[in-house]
Amino acid sequence: MKINWFKYAAPTAFYPLAGRLVPVLAVAAAALVLFALYWGFFETPERLGGTNPQKEYYRIIFIHVPAAWMSMWLYLVLAAWSAVGLVFNTRLSFMMTNAVAPTGAIFTFLALWTGAFWGRPSWGTYWDWDPRLTSELILFFLYIGFMALHSAIDDSRRADRAAALLAIVGLVMLPIIYWSINCPDPNNCAALHQRSSLTDIESNILTAMLVMTLGFWLYSFAAAFARLRNIILLREQDSAWVRTMVDAAGAGGPANAGGGDALDANRRGVSA
Amino acid sequence: MLSVFLCVLNRDLTLALRRRTDVLTTLLFFVIVVSLFPLGVGSERELLRLLGPGVVWVAALLASMLALERLFAADYDDGTLEQLLLAGQPLSLLVLAKIVAHWLLTGLPLVIIAPLMAMQYALEATAIWVMMAALALGTPVLSLLGAIGAALTLGLRGGGILLSLLILPLYIPVLVYGAGAVSVSVIEIADTQPYFALLGAFLLGGLVLAPPAAAAALRISME
Numbered sequence: 230m231k232i233n234w235f236k237y238a239a240p241t242a243f244y245p246l247a248g249r250l251v252p253v254l255a256v257a258a259a260a261l262v263l264f265a266l267y268w269g270f271f272e273t274p275e276r277l278g279g280t281n282p283q284k285e286y287y288r289i290i291f292i293h294v295p296a297a298w299m300s301m302w303l304y305l306v307l308a309a310w311s312a313v314g315l316v317f318n319t320r321l322s323f324m325m326t327n328a329v330a331p332t333g334a335i336f337t338f339l340a341l342w343t344g345a346f347w348g349r350p351s352w353g354t355y356w357d358w359d360p361r362l363t364s365e366l367i368l369f370f371l372y373i374g375f376m377a378l379h380s381a382i383d384d385s386r387r388a389d390r391a392a393a394l395l396a397i398v399g400l401v402m403l404p405i406i407y408w409s410i411n412c413p414d415p416n417n418c419a420a421l422h423q424r425s426s427l428t429d430i431e432s433n434i435l436t437a438m439l440v441m442t443l444g445f446w447l448y449s450f451a452a453a454f455a456r457l458r459n460i461i462l463l464r465e466q467d468s469a470w471v472r473t474m475v476d477a478a479g480a481g482g483p484a485n486a487g488g489g490d491a492l493d494a495n496r497r498g499v500s501a
Numbered sequence: 502m503l504s505v506f507l508c509v510l511n512r513d514l515t516l517a518l519r520r521r522t523d524v525l526t527t528l529l530f531f532v533i534v535v536s537l538f539p540l541g542v543g544s545e546r547e548l549l550r551l552l553g554p555g556v557v558w559v560a561a562l563l564a565s566m567l568a569l570e571r572l573f574a575a576d577y578d579d580g581t582l583e584q585l586l587l588a589g590q591p592l593s594l595l596v597l598a599k600i601v602a603h604w605l606l607t608g609l610p611l612v613i614i615a616p617l618m619a620m621q622y623a624l625e626a627t628a629i630w631v632m633m634a635a636l637a638l639g640t641p642v643l644s645l646l647g648a649i650g651a652a653l654t655l656g657l658r659g660g661g662i663l664l665s666l667l668i669l670p671l672y673i674p675v676l677v678y679g680a681g682a683v684s685v686s687v688i689e690i691a692d693t694q695p696y697f698a699l700l701g702a703f704l705l706g707g708l709v710l711a712p713p714a715a716a717a718a719l720r721i722s723m724e
Contacts, residue, residue, distance in 0.1 A: 363673075370670035378653060381663050390721040391653045395667060398649055398714055401706075405674060 238319050240461045241470050247454040254451035261444030265291060269437035277434065289347045290434070295442040297340040300368060301406060303333035303449060307375070308400045311393030323389035324464065326396065327379060328457040332449050334372035341365055364406040371399040385464065505590045506598045513602035516575075523571060528610045531564040535618045546623045553622030554683035557632065558639075560618075561611050562672050565640060568607040569647040569668070570661050572599060573719070577655055586723055593712035596719065600648045600712065608640035624683075631686040631693055638700040639679040645704075645711035646671050652718035675703060 237243045269291040276282035277290070307329050314322035344362065345355040356362065375392050382388035430438075465471045517524055538556045539549060576582040585595050615636050619629045650668035654660040682696035 367670045367673055370666070374667045374670065377663060377666050381654075381657050381659065387721060387724070391718065394649075394714065394718050394721060395653060399671070401710075402671065402674075 238321050240321055240324070240465055241468075243321055244458060244461050247458050251451050251454050251458070254447050254454070258444050258447035258451055261440055261447060265437045265441035265444055268433065268440065273433045273437060274431055277431075283351055286347065286350045289343050291437050291441050293340060293343040293347055294438055295445045296336045296343065297365065298442055299445045299449060300333060300337035300340050300365065301403065302446075303329055303336060304368060304371065304396075304399070304403060307333060308396045308403075311396040315390060315393050315397075320464070321461075323393065324457055324460045325453070326375075326389075326393060327460055328453040329449075330372055330375050330379075331456065332452045334369065334376065336445070336449075337365060337369040337372060341369065364402075367402055368406055371396075371402060375399070502590075502594060506594055509585075509595050509598035510602050513599055514605065517602070517606050524606050524610065527564050527568045527607045528614060530567060531560050531611055532614065532618065534560040534563060536621065539621065549622040550624060550687070553619060553624050554628070554632065554680045556622070557615060557618050557636075558676050558680040558683075561615075561636060561640060562643065562669070562676060564611060565607055565643045566647060566665055566668060566672075567661075568603070569644075569651045569664060572603050572648060572651045573655055574651075582719070583723065586719065592716040592719065596648060596652075596715045597708075597712040600644050600715070603648070604641050604644040608636075608644055611640060612636045625687065628683055628686050632683045634697065635679045635682040635700060638697065638704055639675045642675050642700070642703045642707045643672060645707035645715075646675075648715040649711060649718055652715045652722055655719070655722040675700070678703075 237246055269288055273288070276284060277287035307326050310322045310325045310329065313319065314326065341362070344365070348357065349355050375396055378395055379388045379392040382391060462471060535557055538552065542548065542552065573582060576585070586592060588595065612633055615633055616629045619632055624632070647664075647668050650664045650671075653667065654664045657663060678696050678699045682693050682700070685696065686693050
């Protein structure tokens with residue numbers, strides 16, 4: 230059997246596929262997050278750590294750590310799609326970068342925000358210039374810079390390529406962020422964060438954390454695909470298949486007519 | 502190759518030296534920003550000694566960033582940049598020549614005037630030497646990284662503000678280790694060598710990676 234690897238690289242082919250995937254992914258993400266929340270609240274010990282344990286407030290770990298993981302992982306995804314777009318010049322890759330960036334920025338913000346709430350009871354401060362906090366903040370700036378550059382350029386081809394190049398340049402910061410979190414030698418790193426160690430963590434805590442990560446991951450897919458569908462429609466609004474689809478939706482009934490009108494209005498706005 | 506490099510370098514330096522105010526405004530900006538801080542935070546010697554390295558570095562960052570807009574803008578306006586892109590020479594080499602010229606005009610003056618600024622902050626002689634060396638290693642990195650941002654934001658409205666948003670996060674490691682070297686040099690037992698090693702690594706990495714990236718960014722912006 231010959232597989233056509235590039236079939237879904239065409240926006241026309243990917244649009245309906247994404248439409249089918251989004252509800253499935255969203256439901257699965259919700260289920261996993263709910264399960265992880267339940268497990269994290271009711272099936273885990275009341276304290277974290279050995280000699281100087283953290284009390285109930287440690288449970289913010291179930292949001293904080295998965296969000297921080299996702300924030301880094303999504304930047305890698307963003308840079309990878311940027312590279313694919315620049316090398317193969319595929320439209321869908323650039324659209325994908327635009328769809329992923331906001332989700333990545335949200336997770337980065339979430340990691341910072343929950344970190345502040347966790348820091349208050351455990352360190353006695355909302356913010357400290359700990360290397361990890363600082364590098365996560367830089368990551369947030371990188372996401373913001375990517376989106377700002379893209380929206381500042383009117384010509385979408387130039388915007389795509391310029392933002393993609395910026396994402397790849399920003400990649401040099403990722404090792405710094407990663408090693409500030411997983412410092413090779415803890416004796417050399419003056420940091421409030423403890424060394425992350427997945428092996429000595431209590432197994433129920435680990436379960437809840439990993440399930441939550443999986444849930445966040447599926448959520449990222451769902452959110453990115455949903456956003457991608459909008460971007461495809463906006464970018465391809467002049468192509469025949471979008472026109473036919475919108476016209477069909479418009480004829481289908483008053484409930485769906487709004488989409489076509491909005492697109493028409495947008496089209497007028499662009500041409501004006 | 503070398504003759505092309507020298508030709509572009511010579512051209513940029515000649516052009517800049519015929520309009521000296523541009524060079525001087527960057528330098529004066531640096532001096533004024535550094536001089537403002539003691540007026541704002543108070544002039545106790547201990548406090549100033551503590552703040553000095555960071556303030557001088559942040560001011561150097563801002564000064565070199567403000568000057569970045571001029572790196573390609575004039576050539577973009579009069580069409581020289583298109584000719585450079587069309588020239589049969591490797592674009593990264595031409596870009597590197599422009600970056601070197603830019604550093605000689607904006608970075609080097611900062612290094613030279615830094616001791617004067619350090620004296621405002623009551624820094625010791627050793628700390629002043631360390632500061633000059635750190636700036637000499639660090640400011641070229643700023644120019645190299647900044648060139649990528651300047652190329653990406655070429656000809657955009659509000660390009661200057663956008664440029665700061667793109668480039669300042671990337672400047673942070675240079676700031677941390679540049680200011681760190683000076684702060685550490687005040688302590689007798691501390692060793693500044695790791696800081697210089699890292700700054701040198703940034704510089705070498707930047708010299709290799711930044712010109713091709715800036716050249717790619719220019720091609721994207723000019724197509």
